[in-house]
Amino acid sequence: MRRPNKKKYTIIALIIVGVMILSPVLSLVISAMAPSTVERDITKQIDDETALKIIDIYRNLNEYIGKELSMELHFVSLEGSEEYKDIFSLGVTATLDNGEEKFFELLAQTEDGSIPEGLEDFDKVQVTGSIKDSFEETHEDHGHTTNVPIMTVKSIEKIENQDN
Known part of the structure; x- marks a missing residue:
C-alpha cells in the first residue's frame, strides 16, 4: 500500500490557508486605494x-x-x-x-x-x-x-x- 506524500499535502494546505488569509486583506487594500465613486455630500x-x-x-x-x-x-x-x-x-x-x-x-x-x-x-x-x-x-x-x-x-x- 502506498502512503500519501505528506509534503505535497502540507504545501497544498499552506497555499489554501494563505489565499484565505490574503484575499480579504488584499481586497481591503485595493478598496482603500481606489477613488471613491460615490460622493456623499x-x-x-x-x-x-x-x-x-x-x-x-x-x-x-x-x-x-x-x-x-x-x-x-x-x-x-x-x-x-x-x-x-x-x-x-x-x-x-x-x-x-x-x-x-x-x-x-x-x-x-x-x-x-x-x-x-x-x-x-x-x-x-x-x-x-x-x-x-x-x-x-x-x-x-x-x-x-x-x-x-x-x-x-x-x-x-x-x-x-x-x-x-
Whole structure:
C-alpha cells in the first residue's frame, strides 16, 4: 500500500490557508486605494444655486428663521393631501453629476392660510417670504428625524416668460 506524500499535502494546505488569509486583506487594500465613486455630500454634486440655498436652509434652519428670502422657484400644489392642508410646495429641479434629477423643495403657506389661485403645478414663480416655522418629520424607512422648514409667503407672482 502506498502512503500519501505528506509534503505535497502540507504545501497544498499552506497555499489554501494563505489565499484565505490574503484575499480579504488584499481586497481591503485595493478598496482603500481606489477613488471613491460615490460622493456623499450632495452639495458637491450640483451646481444650481437655488437648490444649494434650499439645502442650506434645511441644514442651518436656525440661521434662516425670520430672515426674508426672495427666490425663483416652481409652484407645486399639494391639493388632496390631508396631512398638508393649506400648504403648498416651492422648489427647483437640479441635475446631479450622475445625470439624475432631484426636486429640492420648501413647504410654504401664505400669511392668510390660502392657496394661491391661478397657478398650476410647476409654474415658475417669484416668491418673497420668510421661514417662520418648522416641524419634525420622521423618516420611517431609514429611522431619523428632519426639521422641515415652512416658508410664510408674503408675495408670489407667476413668471410668464418661462424658459424651463
